Amino acid sequence: MNYKKPFTPEEYARRLAETKSRMVAADFDLLICQDPANMGWLTGFDGWSFYVPQAVLVHVDGATPLWFGREQDAKAATITTDISPENIIGFSEPLIHHVTNHPNDELAELIRTRGWDRCRIGVEMDAHYYTARAHEHLSKGLPSAQIADSKELVNWARLVKSDVELAYMRDAGTICTATMQRALDKIAPGVPQYEVIAEIYHAQIMGVEGKFGDYTSLCPLIQVGEGTSTPHLTWTDEPLPHDTLIMMEIGAAHRHYHAPLTRTIHLGKPPTAVADLAKVIVEGVDVALDMARPGVSCEEVEAAWQKILNKNGYKKESRVGYSIGLNYPPDWGERTASLRPGDKTELQPGMCFHFQSGVWLEDYGAAVSEPFIVTETGGERLCDAPRELIIID
Amino acid sequence: MNYKKPFTPEEYARRLAETKSRMVAADFDLLICQDPANMGWLTGFDGWSFYVPQAVLVHVDGATPLWFGREQDAKAATITTDISPENIIGFSEPLIHHVTNHPNDELAELIRTRGWDRCRIGVEMDAHYYTARAHEHLSKGLPSAQIADSKELVNWARLVKSDVELAYMRDAGTICTATMQRALDKIAPGVPQYEVIAEIYHAQIMGVEGKFGDYTSLCPLIQVGEGTSTPHLTWTDEPLPHDTLIMMEIGAAHRHYHAPLTRTIHLGKPPTAVADLAKVIVEGVDVALDMARPGVSCEEVEAAWQKILNKNGYKKESRVGYSIGLNYPPDWGERTASLRPGDKTELQPGMCFHFQSGVWLEDYGAAVSEPFIVTETGGERLCDAPRELIIID
Numbered sequence: 001m002n003y004k005k006p007f008t009p010e011e012y013a014r015r016l017a018e019t020k021s022r023m024v025a026a027d028f029d030l031l032i033c034q035d036p037a038n039m040g041w042l043t044g045f046d047g048w049s050f051y052v053p054q055a056v057l058v059h060v061d062g063a064t065p066l067w068f069g070r071e072q073d074a075k076a077a078t079i080t081t082d083i084s085p086e087n088i089i090g091f092s093e094p095l096i097h098h099v100t101n102h103p104n105d106e107l108a109e110l111i112r113t114r115g116w117d118r119c120r121i122g123v124e125m126d127a128h129y130y131t132a133r134a135h136e137h138l139s140k141g142l143p144s145a146q147i148a149d150s151k152e153l154v155n156w157a158r159l160v161k162s163d164v165e166l167a168y169m170r171d172a173g174t175i176c177t178a179t180m181q182r183a184l185d186k187i188a189p190g191v192p193q194y195e196v197i198a199e200i201y202h203a204q205i206m207g208v209e210g211k212f213g214d215y216t217s218l219c220p221l222i223q224v225g226e227g228t229s230t231p232h233l234t235w236t237d238e239p240l241p242h243d244t245l246i247m248m249e250i251g252a253a254h255r256h257y258h259a260p261l262t263r264t265i266h267l268g269k270p271p272t273a274v275a276d277l278a279k280v281i282v283e284g285v286d287v288a289l290d291m292a293r294p295g296v297s298c299e300e301v302e303a304a305w306q307k308i309l310n311k312n313g314y315k316k317e318s319r320v321g322y323s324i325g326l327n328y329p330p331d332w333g334e335r336t337a338s339l340r341p342g343d344k345t346e347l348q349p350g351m352c353f354h355f356q357s358g359v360w361l362e363d364y365g366a367a368v369s370e371p372f373i374v375t376e377t378g379g380e381r382l383c384d385a386p387r388e389l390i391i392i393d
Numbered sequence: 394m395n396y397k398k399p400f401t402p403e404e405y406a407r408r409l410a411e412t413k414s415r416m417v418a419a420d421f422d423l424l425i426c427q428d429p430a431n432m433g434w435l436t437g438f439d440g441w442s443f444y445v446p447q448a449v450l451v452h453v454d455g456a457t458p459l460w461f462g463r464e465q466d467a468k469a470a471t472i473t474t475d476i477s478p479e480n481i482i483g484f485s486e487p488l489i490h491h492v493t494n495h496p497n498d499e500l501a502e503l504i505r506t507r508g509w510d511r512c513r514i515g516v517e518m519d520a521h522y523y524t525a526r527a528h529e530h531l532s533k534g535l536p537s538a539q540i541a542d543s544k545e546l547v548n549w550a551r552l553v554k555s556d557v558e559l560a561y562m563r564d565a566g567t568i569c570t571a572t573m574q575r576a577l578d579k580i581a582p583g584v585p586q587y588e589v590i591a592e593i594y595h596a597q598i599m600g601v602e603g604k605f606g607d608y609t610s611l612c613p614l615i616q617v618g619e620g621t622s623t624p625h626l627t628w629t630d631e632p633l634p635h636d637t638l639i640m641m642e643i644g645a646a647h648r649h650y651h652a653p654l655t656r657t658i659h660l661g662k663p664p665t666a667v668a669d670l671a672k673v674i675v676e677g678v679d680v681a682l683d684m685a686r687p688g689v690s691c692e693e694v695e696a697a698w699q700k701i702l703n704k705n706g707y708k709k710e711s712r713v714g715y716s717i718g719l720n721y722p723p724d725w726g727e728r729t730a731s732l733r734p735g736d737k738t739e740l741q742p743g744m745c746f747h748f749q750s751g752v753w754l755e756d757y758g759a760a761v762s763e764p765f766i767v768t769e770t771g772g773e774r775l776c777d778a779p780r781e782l783i784i785i786d
Contacts, residue, residue: 003629004629004631046626046627047623047625047626047627048611048612048614048625048627048723049625050723051521051611051723051724051726071710071711072623072624072711072753073623073624073625074623075622075623075753076623076625076626079619079620079623079626080626093710093711093712094733094735096711096712096731097715097726097728097729097731099544102519123525125524125525125526125529126495126524126525126526126527127524128444128521128522128524129521129723130524130525131518131519131520131521131523131524131525132516132518132519132523132524132525132527132528133518133519133542134519134525135525135528136518149526151492192605194598194599194600194605194606195599197598198594198595198598198599199595201591201594201595201597201598202591202592202594202595204594205587205590205591205594205628206587206588206591207587210630212585212587212628212629212630213587214627214628215612215627218441218444219441219608221441226472227472229468230440230465230466230467230468230469230472231465231466232440232441232442232465232466232469233439233440233469233472233473234439234440234441234607234608235598235605235607236396236397236605237603237605238397317464317486318464318465318486318489319486319489322490329722329723330441330443330444330522330722330723331444333444333490335490336490338489338490340487342487360465360468
């Protein structure tokens with residue numbers, strides 16, 4: 001089948017070697033990855049099948065990873081990965097939503113069959129789709145194994161991006177810029193919220209200059225009026241009022257690499273308080289992105305931002321950024337480095353972050369965020385959207 | 394804020410009473426629901442915040458449920474639910490992706506504070522976002538509680554829909570019909586796959602006759618050529634070839650109630666084998682939907698379908714349908730009743746299913762699915778799309 005894999009076999013080999021080296025350091029013989037982004041990063045596996053149990057297995061002595069999943073999705077592994085047929089293992093269909101049995105009973109059996117049942121096994125205890133029940137069945141099926149939390153081992157390996165990954169990140173940024181512009185072109189008093197969202201989805205997928213868009217890990221978010229005081233509401237059919245505040249957080253993805261972006265819009269002349277907040281936020285982002293150079297820590301970047309806020313009488317409790325890259329729903333964050341107090345991760349060239357500068361106050365909020373790549377000269381912005389409180393009359 | 398709640402307080406009260414009665418039967422004092430659909434069904438809570446731990450708590454003696462979640466999302470609970478402020482509890486921001494601590498440490502603390510730490514507590518062991526780590530932290534924080542799997546208690550309570558819910562299901566069906574038509578209008582040789590998907594997204598959200606669309610629990614799925622032998626691939630930038638087989642599974646959602654639909658298309662004259670398979674599938678769906686009346690069991694519906702297949706030399710291993718309704722990513726299935734051997738659930742009026750008649754063979758497949766409501770006279774189709782192998786020249 002004519003399927004264009006996003007990376008060369010050499011890049012997957014490099015990732016596998018990197019993962020194995022981290023496994024050795026963490027005392028794991030076998031790693032079970034259920035996080036769809038980890039599965040994809042390790043093998044290229046791609047498909048919307050993460051709503052049922054599935055995993056990529058890496059043994060520290062294995063030449064290639066194994067794919068385990070639903071029988072009907074095994075063909076998707078054949079098409080999207082280079083894994084050899086004997087290492088693509090489908091589980092039996094009756095296990096889907098079964099009252100007493102579970103697909104991980106067969107995963108445990110597979111591990112026993114391969115002679116790995118006394119291994120030190122790392123599992124992704126906090127991956128979104130690794131449920132408590134999945135863990136219970138795996139543990140019961142492997143009583144002699146030493147099972148422990150892998151603590152986002154592969155997620156951390158994903159933190160610094162390769163050049164090809166950075167190219168995809170920049171493509172996502174270009175698509176996101178165009179998508180935000182299309183939303184801004186649509187926004188006007190009287191337009192129902194969902195009509196703006198329909199334009200966003202269309203632009204996200206159409207992409208730019210022949211680079212198409214994938215589905216994004218979060219849906220487009222829009223908040224209007226008092227709704228701007230909380231970040232994760234979705235659209236309604238209410239027409240946009242005259243004289244109101246709007247916050248939009250959208251993303252774009254290419255080959256599942258993400259660039260998210262938030263902008264704040266005022267229909268009509270904005271209240272001074274909102275305009276002032278937005279101005280401080282923009283200044284804070286500029287200062288922080290200038291700081292975002294190799295050797296600087298995540299918490300130092302946050303401190304630079306928070307200092308600008310504090311100087312102007314504001315503060316932000318929530319983290320101001322998180323690493324981004326390859327991802328699948330429900331989150332485009334990588335669950336590793338965060339720009340916040342206490343995070344001493346040192347920035348390196350090729351790390352990517354979403355600087356999420358949202359400040360949500362009692363009755364309103366504002367955000368002017370930027371996705372960026374860490375470079376020697378500071379954060380390289382992935383998007384090129386107006387950096388200000390956007391006023392639409 | 395001008396937020397239109399999808400249901401009356403009376404409907405939520407009825408759902409709460411139904412849930413409590415099931416809790417009594419299952420010997421639970423307290424139920425912790427992390428499944429976003431269960432949270433929404435119980436309280437109306439709505440927002441894309443399910444990528445962090447959050448829950449709705451129901452105590453069997455409590456007048457109203459509690460909402461627990463991230464501090465910045467508490468305002469979304471205030472806006473979208475009728476829960477009183479003292480029962481909306483935000484957890485501390487530093488717990489997000491913390492190496493040693495977890496939001497469920499504070500959830501356990503909340504439960505202790507309310508004096509519920511010796512309760513029999515039901516948790517959703519297999520809900521997509523209830524991770525192994527979340528369960529570990531909750532269990533450690535409540536050493537005196539009896540914690541057990543609630544076994545989809547609320548999901549089962551959702552199985553029979555109310556009239557208002559059925560109205561939303563029909564709205565979703567209408568939107569899905571229009572969306573499929575828009576996709577069919579776009580499909581032609583030479584059109585890149587993603588351009589079809591962009592049209593689908595736009596149509597899904599624009600809705601029909603003033604009924605807007607919400608995001609769907611699965612993204613639109615498209616498989617082309619050999620890809621039709623597996624169901625969950627997503628789009629690429631490949632132009633649709635002349636003379637090829639295409640399968641599309643799409644959905645539409647209104648107020649998060651879903652109607653999914655699958656159609657099979659051939660560009661150019663179809664091979665006899667494909668045309669024959671599609672014809673058998675359509676016949677099987679007709680027979681099964683006629684069977685889908687109150688009192689008939691799920692497995693009897695499946696048997697009627699399988700009989701038509703077998704008679705024609707085919708068989709389908711995977712379940713042929715599952716209950717649908719209110720849902721959030723990553724799945725529009727309710728994880729309860731399935732149309733498959735062994736499922737003795739008796740159909741009742743107001744249950745809704747996706748009859749997913751996909752047959753995936755070695756090198757190709759076909760599917761002509763139907764979402765339907767169980768009625769006294771058989772399955773009422775939610776969509777009205779051509780029921781045949783669709784040929785586009």
